[in-house]
Every structure is written in C-alpha cells, then in structure tokens.
Amino acid sequence: MPVTSQVSSLPVPIGSDVALGVLVCERLRQPPFAEAGFIKRLCRIGRSQGIRLFAFAPWTWSQEDDTVRGWSWDDRNECWSSGPRKLPTVVYDRSWPESEAERNRFRLALRAIRDARRLLFLNGSLPHKGGVYEALMQDREIAALLPPTALYRGADSLAAWLRKHCGSAFLKPVAGSQGKRVVAVSSRQDGSVLLDGRNSRNRPISRRFDNEEGALRRLDGWIGRRAYLMQPLLDLRTPSGSPCDIRALLQKNRFGRWTITGIAARLGAPASVTANLHGGGTSASASDTLIRHFGASRGNELLREVRRCSIIIVDKLEQTFGRFAEIGLDYGIERNGKLWFLEANTKPGRAAMDSAGQEASILAAEQPLTYAKSILLRPPGRVIHEFDHL
Template identity: 25%
Template sequence: MEQKLVGILLNAAAHRGVPQGRTGWESLACYEEAADAYGLTPCYLKLADIDPVSGCSAVYIKSQQGYKRVVIPIPEVIHNRAIYPSGNTGTQRLAARGVKVFNLHSRYGKDEIHRLLSLDSGLVGHLPGTDTGSGGLIRMMEQYPDLILKPRRGSIGKGIMRLRRKDKESWTLEYLHHGQRASVHIHPARLPGPLLRRVDGSSYLIQERIPLAEAGGRPFDLRVTVQRGWGGEWVVTGLFAKLAPPGGFVSNIARGGEAATASFALEQAFPARAAAHYRMSAAGLALAVARCLERGLPGLADIGLDIGVTRDGQLFFIECNGRDQRYGFIKAGLPEIWKDSYRRPMGYARYLLDGGAER
C-alpha cells in the first residue's frame, strides 16, 4: 500500500504543542499508529499556515529527530479536529479548491441539530420538548416541571442551567458559578431580567429535562462515538457512560462528571437483560441520528452523540458533538476503544485518498 499524507487540522494551541508532544488529549502517537496501519503519514497543520493561493502549507511531520516543520502541497485529505468561531470559512475554502475535508465543521448549533432531526419522523419521538426565547421559556414552564437551559453553541457543559418547579409559586434556577453549584429561587410571574435577556438573545435553547436513569443515585447519559471508516459507512466505534457528580445535573466530564463503562452504569439502573437491550438500542439510535444528520451537514464523518435512557427505558437524543472528546474512553477504562476512535478516521482518510466518494 502506497504511503500517503493525511492532514490533521488542529487549533493553534494544540498545534503549538506538537514539537513537544504536548497536545492535550489529542494523541499524536495514536494518530501515527492508526495512520501507519493504512499506509498513511499524518501531518499536523493549522489554518493560518495554509496558503490557498500557492497551494502549500507548513506542517509538522514526525522524523527520527522529532517533529520537523516543512512546507508541502496542501494534503488531499484533511481530518478537521479544530473548532473555529461561527462564521469562519477556512475549511469551506479548502473544500472549494478540491481538498477533501471531513468533519468540515466541528461545532453545530444545538437548534440546527434539533431542526434537522425533527424532520425525520422516525426520530421525533426521541427528541426532548424544545423551545426558544422568553415566550418559549414561559410555554415550557407551563408544560414541564423540570427544564434544561443550554447555550446553542456551548461545549463541555459550560453555561448549562437547570430550572425546576419548587411549588406553585416558585421555581429554582441552578447553575455552576466558578465550578461551584449555585441556585436562586424565582417567581414565574417575575422572571429575572438577566435570564430573559439570555434566552431572548438567540443564544440559549430551552429543553425538557429528561428523567435520566441513575447509577448509585447519579443521573447518567451515554456518549456514543459514531464514525465513518474504511468503506465510508457509519459504524459505532464504542460508547461509555457519563455520570453526573453527586447532587449535580451536568454529566460532562469537564464539569465534574465521571466516565464509566456503559454496561456498569446500565446494570446499576436496570436488570442485566434490559441493560444489554438499552445498550444496543442506544447504539442503533446513534446510527439513525448520524444517517439523518449527514443529509443536512456535508462532510460529517466523526461525531460523539449523547443518548439518554429514562428510568422507564425510553431513549432520547440529547446532543451532538462535532469534535468528540475521545479521552472519555480512557477515563472509562477502555483504552482499546480509545485507540479505535483514532483508527477509524484514518481508515476513512485512506478510503477518500483511494478515490472513495465523500458522503
């Protein structure tokens, strides 16, 4: 198999750390091992070093002397692992000149994802009640006793708030303040101005809070990694559970959540046979979500989906992560699946380099 280059597009901070091998949870060794299995050599680049006019880019490539910075023609295939502000068109410009960029975008608005999924009649029943704006907040408070308010473009659980009914006259708004849980009581007829400004500013989505199953009294959801590999088809690479901290409502690992195997968490909440059924059903739902999203999101190839299982066994889609934080597999004690999450995209890169059609 002919050795070819594959680009790994990183944010500037991670890219700066390549020469020292300090790229956070982006494992250069895993990229290199996975790429080698498909006859590929990874080169690490950032948007600022790509010159569409000359058709060249400065990249880092590993040599016997360490990572060497060289100038090469822009790689034919690039796996996007960077996050850019809304409105950045760098990856689209690359695609316009014929570069095959998979995961063309790595962050999508939660409202956009909800809209696309709501067009699929088979998925509507797996979507939580959702609304926007101050009018939507009032409607949702009239319909549901427990709500989650989340930034449309937030990540790792930052900015998420919980609003739940305390009694007929008051609600409790819970949030994280400098990493600590805080709360305030509010009256539905006198909603705080700062809260209304947030939800009216088109930056927040209001959703029914799903009564998640619990493991040891801790609510959890399932992170399902769904990727394209050799051949271009969607495959579930693996899944793990994210447990909220004791007394908390956000399961994100970066916000104090804990990773565990899906089997462990599900078997804490359900009998073994039911737990196995829900595990397989979550994987099936994740595949259906990926296949639906690909119709509206060009270049989609590597995503992490959060799937919730309720106490009575219903499955709900919660969130799509365009840059899946794979380190959860390590924290859940699943190192081989962690490595697989690098292998599969490199298989897809080889498929594209060999003339496979982008999906």
C-alpha cells in the same frame, strides 16, 4: 460483531498527495493546540499505516508557496516539531476555538484557502442543534426518542414553558458543545427559582432567586443574543444523584461502512447538571452501568435499543446533511427506563471509549485514519464527495 449500516457511495478526483492534515487552532503555549495527546496518537498510527499526518492552523497558510506550518510528533526526541508542509487535499477538523474572535479567525482563514484551493473534509458538519432536531423529527421512529424542544425567545417564552412543564426547564445553546453554557431552571414550592448550569469555561454555576421574575430577568441577560433551545428537565440521574448519559461512537471503516465503535456511560459529579467529561465527568462501561441501574433484562434491552437507533440516526443525518466519517450520539435514560436521544456531535471525544473496552479504544483512534487512507489512496478514476462546511 459490530453493527454496520449500508456502504456509503463515495461519489472530485483526488491527486497524488497522500498527506492528511489535522485542522487545529495553534496557540502560543505547549502543547501548541488542544487534543495534543489524541493528535500525537494519530501521528503514530498514521506513521504505521504509511500516512503523512500533521496538524496545522489555517491562518498559517502561505498562498505564495501553498504551504502551512505543520506540526508532527517526534518520537525520537519526544517533542512536537514544526515546519513548512504542502497544503494537503484532505483535512480532518479537530479545531476547538476558545473564543468568538478565534472562531472568526479560523473561519476567515479557512475561507481564504477554499477560495483558492479545493479541500476535502474527512468529516462533514451538522447545522445547529435546532436544525438537527427538525431533521430527525421527520422520522417517526426517531421522533419518539426526541424530547419536546422549542426555541428560547425571551423571558416570556420561558415563563410559558415553565407553566407547561411543571416549573422546570433545561436550556442549551444551539451551537454549544462540551456542556458549556447550559442551565437548568427549577421552581420551588416557596416561589423561589434555582438556576444551575455551567459557564463558558465549563465551570459549575448555581444561584437561587426569591421569585421567578428575578430569575428569568437575570437569565435573559446572561443568554443575551445567543440562540438557545428549551427542553424538559429530564431526570437523567443515577440513584446516587449523579447525572448520567450514554455516548455511542459511530465511525466508518475502510470500506465506507458505518460501525458502532463503542458505547460508554458518562457520569457527572452529583452537583453538576451534565455528565460531559470536559466538565469533570468520568466514564464507565455502558453495559455494567445499565444493568446495575435497570437490571439485566432492561439494561441489555436498552443497550440493544441504543445500537439499533444509532444506525438509524446516522443514516438519517447523512441523507439530510451529506457524508460523515464519524459521529458521537448522546442518549439519556430516565429512572423509569425511558430512552431519549439528546444530541449528535461531529467532533466526538475519545476518552469515554477507554471504558467501552480495549478494542473500542484502539478503533476510536484508528478508524478515521483507515477511512482516510481509503480516500487518499483511491485510484484517480474514483471520485468522492466534497463536504462543504463552515
């Protein structure tokens, strides 16, 4: 039986439009946007549930007739079809801007819509990773799961961190996702320093420097003006040397109650510093993975701990940042069995849930729509919270 939390109150009246729009970044290629396979699946599920669903980029909005260019999957002709669609009231953000220019275009276009129209976001948004860390640190039980974290303030701050943390560090951008532009710093006994990470295209990078000064100077130039966090370089690898983390997907059901849809393990390549699937990782059963590496007793205990802590964390995030429909939570486990909470993601992928069981795989795609349907079909007398983000 899935673990659930208390029912969320859904305190902006919704009109009669029962369409759900999926926000994307439309591009001149086929498929016309990222996650086309997932959105195709949403179109099919929506059709079976009586929901008109289409994907659209906010910059296609016409203020003159209040329409956008909507994309839907055509099962009969097995292709994507597009045409003008009335701007929906409720939107599900699955946009993945590929550059800063595209990110700015998306934000400006969405802001133009919101200046003229009221939009309800199915899922809320979180601040940068530093803001999430600070909020979760306020809860004593969650704080025990958080790795020490500090803001990167130049090469001198990293040098001081290395002296304090046995010559190693893990750096990640505060606004990053999918494991892009992370870097692990490791000092060697001969004075050399290794930098291993992933670039903006999520490709592995590795470089050895003869001394710390040269390594930190090069790294500082690579980071530039981007905001980064520093954390300990935790030993989150399996005995075979593959990086491993645990992804828990939490979603609200049609009653507005949090449920744990599924929990899966993600395994990266031995040479990688992350286990993200976007970086070439693979998924596996969390239960099998934990039992194999920690034994039945500790493995099952860790799984129960992940489930219990996940409900506490999403409740805390909602109390602090507003309402959500789904959140992905990532955990790391050191070889000694110590559990760490790594980060939260409000645009969680679905691929890992295929390894969490057939029910989890189905629910991962269905639950955003059953929850959206409960909002779209809510009687006019009921009101719901408008998520302000971007």
